[in-house]
Amino acid sequence: xxxxxxxxxxxxxxDFGGAWVPEMLYxxxxxxxxxxLQIIESREFQEEFRTLLEEYCGRPTPLTYAARLSKEYNxxxxxxxxxxxxxxxxxxxxxxxQILVAKRLGKKRIIAETGAGQHGVATATVCALMNLPCxxxxxxxxxxxxxxxxxxxxxxxxxxxxxxxxxRTLKDATNExxxxxxxxxxxxxxxxxxxxxxxxxxxxxxxxxxxxxxxxAQLKAKTGKETPDAVIACVGGxxxxxxxxxxxxxxxxxxxxxxxxxxxxxxxxxxxxxxxLGTEGIIHGCRTLLMQTEDGQIVEPHSxxxxxxxxxxxxxxxxxxxxxxAEVVPVTDQQALDAAFKLTRLEGIIPxxxxxxxxxxxxxxxxxxxxxxxVNVSGRGDKDMDTxxxxxxxxxxxx
Amino acid sequence: MNNRMTAxxxxxxxxxLNIYFTAGYPNINDTVTIISELEKAGVDLIEVGxxxxxxxxxxxxxxxxxxxxLKNGFTLKLLFEQIREARKTTTxxxxxxxxxxxxxxxxxxxxxxxxxxxxxxxxIIPDLxxxxxxxxxxxxxxxxxxxxxxxxxxxTSDERIKMLDNLTTGFLYVVSSASITGAKSGISDEQVAxxxxxxxxxxxxxxxxxxxxxxxxxTTACSYAEGAIIGSAFIKMLSKDGVGGIASYIKSVRG
Ligand SMILES: Cc1ncc(COP(=O)(O)O)c(C=O)c1O
Numbered sequence: 001x002x003x004x005x006x007x008x009x010x011x012x013x014x015d016f017g018g019a020w021v022p023e024m025l026y027x028x029x030x031x032x033x034x035x036x037l038q039i040i041e042s043r044e045f046q047e048e049f050r051t052l053l054e055e056y057c058g059r060p061t062p063l064t065y066a067a068r069l070s071k072e073y074n075x076x077x078x079x080x081x082x083x084x085x086x087x088x089x090x091x092x093x094x095x096x097x098q099i100l101v102a103k104r105l106g107k108k109r110i111i112a113e114t115g116a117g118q119h120g121v122a123t124a125t126v127c128a129l130m131n132l133p134c135x136x137x138x139x140x141x142x143x144x145x146x147x148x149x150x151x152x153x154x155x156x157x158x159x160x161x162x163x164x165x166x167x168r169t170l171k172d173a174t175n176e177x178x179x180x181x182x183x184x185x186x187x188x189x190x191x192x193x194x195x196x197x198x199x200x201x202x203x204x205x206x207x208x209x210x211x212x213x214x215x216x217a218q219l220k221a222k223t224g225k226e227t228p229d230a231v232i233a234c235v236g237g238x239x240x241x242x243x244x245x246x247x248x249x250x251x252x253x254x255x256x257x258x259x260x261x262x263x264x265x266x267x268x269x270x271x272x273x274x275x276x277l278g279t280e281g282i283i284h285g286c287r288t289l290l291m292q293t294e295d296g297q298i299v300e301p302h303s304x305x306x307x308x309x310x311x312x313x314x315x316x317x318x319x320x321x322x323x324x325x326a327e328v329v330p331v332t333d334q335q336a337l338d339a340a341f342k343l344t345r346l347e348g349i350i351p352x353x354x355x356x357x358x359x360x361x362x363x364x365x366x367x368x369x370x371x372x373x374x375v376n377v378s379g380r381g382d383k384d385m386d387t388x389x390x391x392x393x394x395x396x397x398x399x
Numbered sequence: 400m401n402n403r404m405t406a407x408x409x410x411x412x413x414x415x416l417n418i419y420f421t422a423g424y425p426n427i428n429d430t431v432t433i434i435s436e437l438e439k440a441g442v443d444l445i446e447v448g449x450x451x452x453x454x455x456x457x458x459x460x461x462x463x464x465x466x467x468x469l470k471n472g473f474t475l476k477l478l479f480e481q482i483r484e485a486r487k488t489t490t491x492x493x494x495x496x497x498x499x500x501x502x503x504x505x506x507x508x509x510x511x512x513x514x515x516x517x518x519x520x521x522x523i524i525p526d527l528x529x530x531x532x533x534x535x536x537x538x539x540x541x542x543x544x545x546x547x548x549x550x551x552x553x554x555t556s557d558e559r560i561k562m563l564d565n566l567t568t569g570f571l572y573v574v575s576s577a578s579i580t581g582a583k584s585g586i587s588d589e590q591v592a593x594x595x596x597x598x599x600x601x602x603x604x605x606x607x608x609x610x611x612x613x614x615x616x617x618t619t620a621c622s623y624a625e626g627a628i629i630g631s632a633f634i635k636m637l638s639k640d641g642v643g644g645i646a647s648y649i650k651s652v653r654g
Contacts, residue, residue: 018528020526020527021526021528022456022526023525023549023552024456024525024550024574024578026552026554026555026559027554027555027556165462166452166453179455179456179458179579182455182577280503281503281504282498282503284455285526295474295501296451296500296501296504297451297501298453
């Protein structure tokens with residue numbers, strides 16, 4: 001576990017984090033803050049969590065040596081296969097962890113927000129498993145572009161409620177979930193990324209840290225060395241990224257690389273490149289970097305990928321970037337699409353559009369032929385087939 | 400200069416009517432007119448909402464009014480110009496309600512100073528945690544003679560209510576139920592029990608808000624507190640009848 005990048009007792013990573021919530025949420029947040037560590041560090045919790053990760057989620061996920069991709073970039077690339085998780089992405093790691101917390105807090109109903117629908121599906125899945133009712137807030141725009149996941153959530157028995165305010169994407173779904181929690185304080189809010197108020201960023205980070213825990217062991221078995229030269233992950237709110245980075249943060253020799261959604265381009269006015277365009281402020285109860293006007297109005301982001309379409313970034317990432325521990329690579333919609341087709345044709349893996357951003361970052365980075373580079377493939381591309389088919393049909397990809 | 404709100408609470412202890420409206424709504428230049436109409440109608444206290452893109456504690460009515468105001472071209476610079484303009488004639492205490500991100504971007508010190516200079520008497524910033532206020536900003540507010548109001552809810556513990564009562568320099572905003580603004584109307588027995596439970600814990604003035612909309616709810620609220628706050632219902636009236644409907648609406652609430 002990281003020593004240098006631990007959250008402080010009041011929920012901060014350097015200047016970022018905290019719990020900037022209205023009084024209506026104070027009791028709920030306080031309850032979680034006071035109990036989460038004790039719950040998740042207990043032995044019986046860890047046993048149940050680990051068993052579900054193995055028997056239900058299908059962990060450990062493979063670490064795949066990508067031979068043809070490695071040849072293309074003249075370096076050694078390993079793919080961490082979070083796409084092989086049950087439900088298709090890393091999101092299930094966190095959903096399992098939090099549902100076990102919710103149960104121990106005696107909560108009777110679960111609410112969540114979702115962007116791409118992957119977190120919504122993961123939450124609906126664990127709610128089916130645990131026999132708890134589930135409500136998922138999803139932006140109206142995302143409901144339209146991620147239909148297969150909406151159908152999956154409904155089949156799993158969840159109620160999908162459209163968020164109709166603002167840009168009608170992930171930010172607004174999160175607003176609606178928080179408002180729901182204010183009006184229904186007995187519910188449990190199962191947040192889907194390493195964002196929001198303390199203790200969520202830390203709790204989500206701990207549950208996702210299984211990713212880098214496994215990478216270390218798998219890499220050692222394959223190469224004899226526990227640490228790679230670089231780890232690359234896409235960052236929406238930052239949950240797959242924190243998971244992939246977690247156990248490497250204190251190893252200064254490991255480059256930490258965050259791929260951000262640049263949409264139509266950094267200067268296009270249509271992007272979600274939060275750390276590049278953002279300034280310090282508060283979003284969803286967390287002090288972090290966010291895209292906003294000089295009057296503090298939050299800017300509506302754009303990304304081809306619903307899971308990266310968020311104007312903020314988790315507080316740990318803001319801290320890693322501000323202190324220079326992490327590098328940021330902006331990736332446009334087009335570059336992500338191209339990278340999705342490249343991986344599919346070279347390795348037979350159809351990645352999620354979000355993960356394609358991490359893959360596309362390879363084009364902008366230089367590595368030595370002897371370097372070992374990990375790319376976190378956070379999810380699979382089934383949910384993005386409409387977008388991929390369209391790109392194939394209109395020839396808008398170079399592959 | 401004296402804080403107008405402190406003076407109000409010294410002189411009046413019951414039936415205090417606080418009206419919330421969103422600046423720049425329905426039209427960008429309505430702010431000054433609405434303040435002056437409310438004053439003429441005999442409102443005791445005016446809470447000017449600062450339009451925000453992501454108002455977490457607010458329901459659909461206030462959200463939508465903020466969206467319209469932002470589309471109308473609302474800016475903080477304009478808000479302070481409007482407050483200055485209103486202050487040329489109005490003596491009613493004015494408070495601003497907004498979200499902490501807006502103050503941070505503006506610069507909290509600069510914002511507080513601008514409030515004092517333009518004639519604002521207090522602030523409500525629901526997502527500025529009391530602990531942060533006490534540590535970082537209490538003194539700043541005191542220097543500028545600006546009051547700060549905290550919220551209490553049915554879930555706030557007795558101990559915390561006492562702490563907030565000590566910390567506030569204005570009034571305590573008693574949130575009537577676990578909800579966002581505009582969610583419910585009417586006052587239940589459960590709510591009455593809550594108002595009675597917290598009454599002996601609080602020595603500051605209390606104003607009850609959320610779900611107050613008409614004479615009946617206003618009167619009930621006023622029997623458990625020094626006064627009450629109307630927001631969503633007033634904005635709904637504005638969107639239907641416009642600025643011309645203010646006088647008769649306030650009259651109907653006062654009864
Ligand atoms: C496959 C996949 N990867 C990445 C993300 C981005 O989220 P985060 O930054 O929290 O990993 C999402 C979000 O929906 C996703 O579905």
